[in-house]
Amino acid sequence: MIRVIVLAALVSLACRWAFGKWPWDYLRPPRTQATELSRARSVLEVGVDADRRAILEAHRRVVARVHPDRGGTSEEVHRANEARDLLLSRLPEDGATQ
Known part of the structure; x- marks a missing residue:
């Protein structure tokens, strides 16, 4: 369970670094x-x-x-x-x- 949380955090940080947005920002309507x-x-x-x-x-x-x-x-x-x-x-x- 801890590995999943750490992995999700790392993916979120990588998304923020690479694209300038958090992953959940893509879920909001424009x-x-x-x-x-x-x-x-x-x-x-x-x-x-x-x-x-x-x-x-x-x-x-x-x-x-x-x-x-x-x-x-x-x-x-x-x-x-x-x-x-x-x-x-x-x-x-x-x-x-x-």
Whole structure:
């Protein structure tokens, strides 16, 4: 039994080294654009019809809540930044003012 576990660990490490992914990463379905947008909206807690101002306000609110200085992690801040960037990139260009 120990040999099987050690062998599985070695195969997993070899896969990670050779292909850059863990073996179980191949079992997940690929992320689609729709799932990425849905995840970004849920991170920032905005609706489908959110405009630029609403996205930026939600981003400020989320970052203030998850900032490392307030007990959050930098990973959560990066996730909020990625969500903001993705949602802002999907907005129409006309009338885009900061």
